[in-house]
Amino acid sequence: MRLSQYFMPILRDDPKEAEIVSHKLMLRCGMIRQEAAGCYSWLPLGFRVLKKIEQIVREEQNRAGAIEVLMPTIQPADLWRKSGRYDAYGKEMLRIKDRHDRDMLFGPTNEEMITDIFRQGVKSYKDLPRNLYHIQWKFRDEVRPRFGVMRGREFLMKDAYSFDLTREAGQHSYNKMFVSYLKTFARMGLKAVPMRAETGPIGGKDSHEFLILAETGESGVFFDRAFLDMDWTAFDIDYDDVGAVARVVEDFTSKYAATDEKHDAAEFDRRVPEAARVTGRGIEVGHIFFFGTKYSEPMGAVVQGPDGKMVPVESGSYGIGVSRLVGGIIEASHDEAGIIWPEAVAPFKVGLINLKAGDADTDAACETIYKALEAKGVEVLYDDRDERPGGKFATMDLIGLPWQVIIGPRGLKDGIAEVKNRKTGERENVALATLLERF
Ligand code: ATP
Numbered sequence: 038m039r040l041s042q043y044f045m046p047i048l049r050d051d052p053k054e055a056e057i058v059s060h061k062l063m064l065r066c067g068m069i070r071q072e073a074a075g076c077y078s079w080l081p082l083g084f085r086v087l088k089k090i091e092q093i094v095r096e097e098q099n100r101a102g103a104i105e106v107l108m109p110t111i112q113p114a115d116l117w118r119k120s121g122r123y124d125a126y127g128k129e130m131l132r133i134k135d136r137h138d139r140d141m142l143f144g145p146t147n148e149e150m151i152t153d154i155f156r157q158g159v160k161s162y163k164d165l166p167r168n169l170y171h172i173q174w175k176f177r178d179e180v181r182p183r184f185g186v187m188r189g190r191e192f193l194m195k196d197a198y199s200f201d202l203t204r205e206a207g208q209h210s211y212n213k214m215f216v217s218y219l220k221t222f223a224r225m226g227l228k229a230v231p232m233r234a235e236t237g238p239i240g241g242k243d244s245h246e247f248l249i250l251a252e253t254g255e256s257g258v259f260f261d262r263a264f265l266d267m268d269w270t271a272f273d274i275d276y277d278d279v280g281a282v283a284r285v286v287e288d289f290t291s292k293y294a295a296t297d298e299k300h301d302a303a304e305f306d307r308r309v310p311e312a313a314r315v316t317g318r319g320i321e322v323g324h325i326f327f328f329g330t331k332y333s334e335p336m337g338a339v340v341q342g343p344d345g346k347m348v349p350v351e352s353g354s355y356g357i358g359v360s361r362l363v364g365g366i367i368e369a370s371h372d373e374a375g376i377i378w379p380e381a382v383a384p385f386k387v388g389l390i391n392l393k394a395g396d397a398d399t400d401a402a403c404e405t406i407y408k409a410l411e412a413k414g415v416e417v418l419y420d421d422r423d424e425r426p427g428g429k430f431a432t433m434d435l436i437g438l439p440w441q442v443i444i445g446p447r448g449l450k451d452g453i454a455e456v457k458n459r460k461t462g463e464r465e466n467v468a469l470a471t472l473l474e475r476f
Pocket residue numbers: 146177179186187188189190192194237239321322323324356357358359360361
């Protein structure tokens with residue numbers, strides 16, 4: 038992509054409406070634009086990041102055996118009357134009437150709808166287990182939408198729903214999602230610590246929230262420092278190996294970790310040596326619940342068991358805040374100059390800077406490199422604008438692409454490009470002849 042032809046409305050100054058760094062940076066980089074409180078347009082740069090995150094989530098859900106579907110954003114109220122949640126959900130639910138005066142709503146979550154889909158499609162234990170998920174916009178009329186996409190009203194969520202015959206089988210489905218979450222977040226460069234959680238209005242038995250550490254997080258967190266030293270990369274296990282999956286869960290739940298809602302100070306002191314007690318703040322990026330027959334019973338989602346008897350299925354639901362993650366990753370990875378994207382979610386991998394646009398040799402060299410990178414499938418944003426180098430450097434640092442390739446007349450004379458690593462700040466002279474091999 039050529040910057041001269043792109044749409045990236047950069048703001049020079051910090052926008053006044055933004056309180057936290059991720060919100061400021063997203064506005065300054067022209068990633069989003071607010072349309073109403075808690076509702077955002079995703080501009081090209083932000084949209085690319087959102088899609089990258091969504092794709093990682095999708096790949097890891099698929100790998101763990103979940104199957105993708107897509108349910109509508111608008112749901113009939115009658116479904117929610119069956120589960121008894123229509124009245125219980127309160128003002129967070131956006132209620133709508135259609136032209137025939139029927140009660141509809143903009144879905145805040147999908148337990149009812151998926152249970153109904155499942156009920157009509159599966160009749161026998163032989164068709165279990167199943168896990169269905171979708172990645173779809175949700176609406177929750179939050180009292181205080183704030184912090185940009187972190188607490189929006191309209192936000193993108195991945196929600197998966199598991200269906201099993203027995204409690205034990207359901208536990209394995211829960212464990213698979215638990216492990217896939219560790220892996221999903223690790224691929225984005227995050228350590229999302231699983232913490233025992235309240236089940237809230239969705240209700241249930243077993244529940245964990247996944248939180249990343251950030252001063253601006255809305256939850257207080259208390260955990261054992263040992264978490265941070267664990268191996269956050271070794272999740273390449275066989276998801277059908279019940280024991281292996283359970284062992285990872287065991288490992289990641291054996292140490293103390295709790296949000297303020299579940300924190301027990303006495304237990305914390307007893308279980309964690311003083312030097313290892315971490316207290317701070319965190320951002321909830323994922324939440325998993327096991328709720329058994331809470332929805333299958335009232336909604337009649339029953340299957341025929343091996344003994345011929347009809348039994349309600351055991352279920353869980355598993356959410357990831359896809360749009361919240363865009364802000365969350367920035368909170369976890371930035372410096373004074375701007376965003377530092379982990380490579381896996383970066384909007385482009387390389388920022389190519391032409392130091393002297395208009396100079397025939399520099400333009401030609403940049404053009405060659407740009408085309409060669411594109412041909413190789415490397416995502417590159419080429420700053421071909423006729424602007425001062427200082428401004429170009431500042432913009433590239435601000436938008437945080439992992440690599441900058443800097444081309445100017447002086448380097449070209451010696452046949453070299455300068456390559457800068459945004460994260461470490463290291464600069465290196467690389468011979469033009471070997472530049473492509475770097476990416
Ligand atoms: P919170 O406690 O932050 O209000 P929640 O517990 O109500 O969230 P869940 O029902 O667990 O949310 O939703 C699953 C995930 O969706 C959350 O872990 C979070 O990452 C994301 N999410 C929830 N509410 C919002 C929101 N208003 N804006 C952006 N993401 C959200």
